[in-house]
Amino acid sequence: xxxxxxxxxxxxxxxxxxxxxxxxxxxxxxxxxxxxLLSGLxxxxxxxxxxxxxxxxxxxxxxxEDANQTIQQSMINTEDINNLFEEQAExxxxxxxxxxxxxxxxxxxFGLEEDSFLMPPVIEGDATVSENEVVxxxxxxxxxxxxxxxxxxxxxxxxxxxxxxxxxxxxxxxxLLFASNETVExxxxxxxxxxxxxxxxxxxxxxxxxxxxxxxxxxxxxxxENLPGxxxxxxxxxxxxxxxxxxxxxxxGIFLYVLTLQKTSLFGVLKxxxxxxxxxxxxxxGQTLIVALMGTIIGLGLTLLTGVFLPPAVPIEFDYxxxxxxxxxxxxxxxxxxxxxxxxxxxxxxxxxxx
Amino acid sequence: xxxxKDVKKTFKDGNQSIEAVKxxxxxxxxxxCIAVIGPSGSGKSTFLTMAGALQTPTxxxxxxxxxxxTGMNTKSLAKLRMSEIGFILQASxxxxxxxxxxxxxxxxxxxxxxxxxxELDELLNHLSLTEVKNQLPSEISGGQKQRVAIAxxxxxxxxxxxxxxxxASLDTENAMKVMEILKEQTIERDKTCIIVTxxxxxTEYCDAVYKMTDGVLEKIK
Numbered sequence: 001x002x003x004x005x006x007x008x009x010x011x012x013x014x015x016x017x018x019x020x021x022x023x024x025x026x027x028x029x030x031x032x033x034x035x036x037l038l039s040g041l042x043x044x045x046x047x048x049x050x051x052x053x054x055x056x057x058x059x060x061x062x063x064x065e066d067a068n069q070t071i072q073q074s075m076i077n078t079e080d081i082n083n084l085f086e087e088q089a090e091x092x093x094x095x096x097x098x099x100x101x102x103x104x105x106x107x108x109x110f111g112l113e114e115d116s117f118l119m120p121p122v123i124e125g126d127a128t129v130s131e132n133e134v135v136x137x138x139x140x141x142x143x144x145x146x147x148x149x150x151x152x153x154x155x156x157x158x159x160x161x162x163x164x165x166x167x168x169x170x171x172x173x174x175x176l177l178f179a180s181n182e183t184v185e186x187x188x189x190x191x192x193x194x195x196x197x198x199x200x201x202x203x204x205x206x207x208x209x210x211x212x213x214x215x216x217x218x219x220x221x222x223x224x225e226n227l228p229g230x231x232x233x234x235x236x237x238x239x240x241x242x243x244x245x246x247x248x249x250x251x252x253g254i255f256l257y258v259l260t261l262q263k264t265s266l267f268g269v270l271k272x273x274x275x276x277x278x279x280x281x282x283x284x285x286g287q288t289l290i291v292a293l294m295g296t297i298i299g300l301g302l303t304l305l306t307g308v309f310l311p312p313a314v315p316i317e318f319d320y321x322x323x324x325x326x327x328x329x330x331x332x333x334x335x336x337x338x339x340x341x342x343x344x345x346x347x348x349x350x351x352x353x354x355x
Numbered sequence: 356x357x358x359x360k361d362v363k364k365t366f367k368d369g370n371q372s373i374e375a376v377k378x379x380x381x382x383x384x385x386x387x388c389i390a391v392i393g394p395s396g397s398g399k400s401t402f403l404t405m406a407g408a409l410q411t412p413t414x415x416x417x418x419x420x421x422x423x424x425t426g427m428n429t430k431s432l433a434k435l436r437m438s439e440i441g442f443i444l445q446a447s448x449x450x451x452x453x454x455x456x457x458x459x460x461x462x463x464x465x466x467x468x469x470x471x472x473x474e475l476d477e478l479l480n481h482l483s484l485t486e487v488k489n490q491l492p493s494e495i496s497g498g499q500k501q502r503v504a505i506a507x508x509x510x511x512x513x514x515x516x517x518x519x520x521x522x523a524s525l526d527t528e529n530a531m532k533v534m535e536i537l538k539e540q541t542i543e544r545d546k547t548c549i550i551v552t553x554x555x556x557x558t559e560y561c562d563a564v565y566k567m568t569d570g571v572l573e574k575i576k
Binding site for chain 1 (some may be wrong): 437460462464491507
C-alpha cells in the first residue's frame with residue numbers, strides 16, 4: 001500500500017517529464033545493451049571452447065600426469081585404464097588444418113570407438129565412419145564444407161571425406177572432425193591400437209577410483225578451466241562486466257542525485273505538508289525501479305534484436321538465465337546508486353525549502 | 356485549538372544568541388481568522404513555523420489540539436502536520452507535475468480522513484476551479500493556483516490553517532477574492548486560520564489582529 005502511494009508520485013513525474021526521464025532511461029538502455037552484449041560474447045567465447053565438452057555430460061577426464069592437463073600431450077596405455085569407471089570413453093586427439101580447395105579451417109580430429117558417447121547426435125548424413133571418413137560438426141558446414149567434400153590435411157598426405165554432420169560441437173575455438181581410431185592412427189602413427197590420449201568418464205564417484213600413479217583424474221570443470229586461454233579470457237570479460245556494473249551504479253546514481261537536487265524545494269514543501277522521509281525515500285526508490293526496469297527491458301530487447309542480425313562468425317550466445325540475473329543485478333545496482341538521493345532527501349529542511 | 360504557552364525561540368548566530376520570538380503566551384480558538392502582521396525579520400515567520408510544527412520552541416510549549424509538539428520526533432511531527440495543519444504558502448507550492456485533480460489524489464492516497472469526492476467537487480466548484488481540474492499548475496493563473504492551495508489546505512480536514520503571505524503573488528482583485536474565500540471557509544468549516552502578512556489591507560477580513568515587533572507579539576485588534 002505504502003509503496004503504491006509512493007509510486008503514484010514517482011510514476012506521474014516520469015509521465016509528465018518524458019524527455020528528462022527518457023534521457024536517463026536512454027543511458028540505462030545503452031549500459032544494459034553493452035552489458036548484455038558483453039555477457040553474450042562471454043558466453044559465446046566460453047562456448048567456443050567447451051561446446052563439445054558440455055555435450056559429453058561427463059564427470060571427469062583421465063590423462064597422464066605429466067601432460068600439464070592437456071589432452072594432446074597425454075599418452076595412456078589402454079591396459080592401464082580398462083573398465084575402471086562406471087562408464088568411460090577412449091579419446092584420441094590431434095589438431096589439423098583442413099581444406100576442401102575452397103575453404104581452409106583449423107580443426108581437431110577426435111578418434112573414437114564405435115557408439116562412443118563422445119560423439120554428438122548426427123543431424124545430417126551418415127553416422128558410421130569407415131577408414132578415411134569423418135563426421136564433421138555443424139560449424140564446418142557453416143564455414144562452407146559439405147557432405148562428400150574431400151579434405152586435404154596440412155600435415156599429412158591422407159585425404160578424408162565428410163560423410164555427415166553432427167550438432168555444432170566446437171572445442172578450443174576450433175571445429176571438430178569425428179573419425180575412427182584406425183583413421184587417427186593413420187594420421188598419427190604414435191596413437192597406435194593400445195595408445196590413447198585420454199579417457200572421458202561418466203561416474204559420480206570418480207574420486208574414489210584408484211588409477212595408475214602416472215595418470216591423473218580431473219573433474220571436468222577443472223579440465224575446462226585449464227583449457228589454454230579459457231580462464232584468462234573468461235576473467236577479462238567478467239572483469240569488464242563487473243566494472244560495467246560499478247560504472248552503471250555511479251552514472252545512474254549521479255543522474256538521480258542531480259534530479260533530486262533539482263527537486264529540493266518540492267520535497268521541502270511535501271515535508272511541510274506532512275509527507276514523511278520514508279514516503280519520499282520510497283518515491284525516489286520507486287522512480288529508480290521504474291526507470292531501471294524500463295531501461296533494462298529495452299536494452300534486453302535491443303540486444304536480442306542485434307543478435308538476430310550479427311553474422312555467424314561473431315561468437316555470441318545468449319544465456320537467458322544469465323541475462324535475467326544481470327538485469328536484476330543492474331536494477332539493484334541502480335537502486336544502490338539512488339541511495340545518495342535518498343540520503344539527500346532526508347537532509348532537506350522543510351523550513352529552508354519553503355523560504 | 357492552538358496554544359502557545361511561554362514560548363520562546365532563540366537562534367545562534369556565531370557567538371551571539373538572537374531571540375526571534377520572545378516569551379509569548381497566546382491561544383487561538385476554532386472558527387476564528389487571525390492576522391499576524393509585522394515588518395520583515397520581526398519574527399512572524401518563526402512564529403508561524405512553530406505553530407505549524409515545522410520547528411519546536413527553545414522554551415515553552417506549543418499545543419495543537421491538546422498535543423504538545425515539544426519533544427516529538429520528525430516522523431510524529433510530519434504525521435501531526437498531515438492530520439492537523441493545512442499550509443498555504445506564498446508561491447502556492449503545488450506539485451508541478453500533477454494536475455489540479457491529482458494534487459488531491461496524492462493527499463487522498465496518504466491520508467484516509469479527507470473530504471469525500473462530492474465535497475471536493477463542491478469546493479472546487481465554489482472556488483471556480485472545476486474547469487481547470489485537469490490542468491497542470493503551469494497551465495493556470497496565479498489566482499487559480501492560490502485557490503488550489505486553499506482547497507488543498509482544506510481537503511485533509513485540518514483543524515488549523517496557516518497561511519504565509521497567501522496573497523503576495525496576486526493582484527489586488529485576486530488577493531481580496533482569496534481572502535474572502537479563506538475567511539468564509541474558516542467559519543463554515545470551523546477551523547483556526549492564522550494569516551501572516553505585512554499587507555495590512557488583509558486585516559479587515561480577520562477577527563483578530565496581532566502585531567509582531569522584534570519578537571514581541573501584541574494584540575492590536
